[in-house]
Amino acid sequence: MDRIDFDLVSLLQQNARLSNKELAAQVGLAESTTLTRVRRLEAHGVLRGYHAEVSPAALGIRLQALIAVRLTRHARDIVERFRQHCRTLPAVLTCYNIGGANDFLVHVGVSDAESLRELILTSISTRPEVAHIETHLVFDVVRGPASVG
Numbered sequence: 001m002d003r004i005d006f007d008l009v010s011l012l013q014q015n016a017r018l019s020n021k022e023l024a025a026q027v028g029l030a031e032s033t034t035l036t037r038v039r040r041l042e043a044h045g046v047l048r049g050y051h052a053e054v055s056p057a058a059l060g061i062r063l064q065a066l067i068a069v070r071l072t073r074h075a076r077d078i079v080e081r082f083r084q085h086c087r088t089l090p091a092v093l094t095c096y097n098i099g100g101a102n103d104f105l106v107h108v109g110v111s112d113a114e115s116l117r118e119l120i121l122t123s124i125s126t127r128p129e130v131a132h133i134e135t136h137l138v139f140d141v142v143r144g145p146a147s148v149g
Helices: 003-014 020-027 031-043 076-088 113-124
Strands: 063-071 092-097 104-110 130-138
Touching (some): 003 020, 020 031, 063 113, 076 092, 113 130
Antiparallel strands (some): 092 104
16 A cells, blocks of 8 residues: 555545545546545455444434453353354444453443443343453543544
8 A cells, every 4th residue: 555545545534425536636646546546445455345424322322331341261162152142232333352351342332321231231241151341331432533443
């Protein structure tokens, strides 16, 4: 990747709805060259998709939390079981398998505190592979200029 590729990625991170014509004008290339570069970035997995940013409140998500999960053991099957379980929970926004004192950081969005409590008590703490959890409420989210999703 060269400077222009980085500029294209940055521009698309800021506004994925930019037209090819607008992208070309901002990076100073011909439209055909810009389109070729964007398609190459897609083909190489640099650009993995284009997403709409949705207001959590508009979807009924009024409370977000990060749940730190420590597993009973660090065995591949246990890690994979918990990872797959997270995929089945509608409240899970993102699930990170991390290093350090905890094994997973699960970002959840729910309607209220009672829903969060119920999620934790029925869907997370009851899992046989879970040894310990810590819940951290999210008050605000600030994305940096190089935010990756």
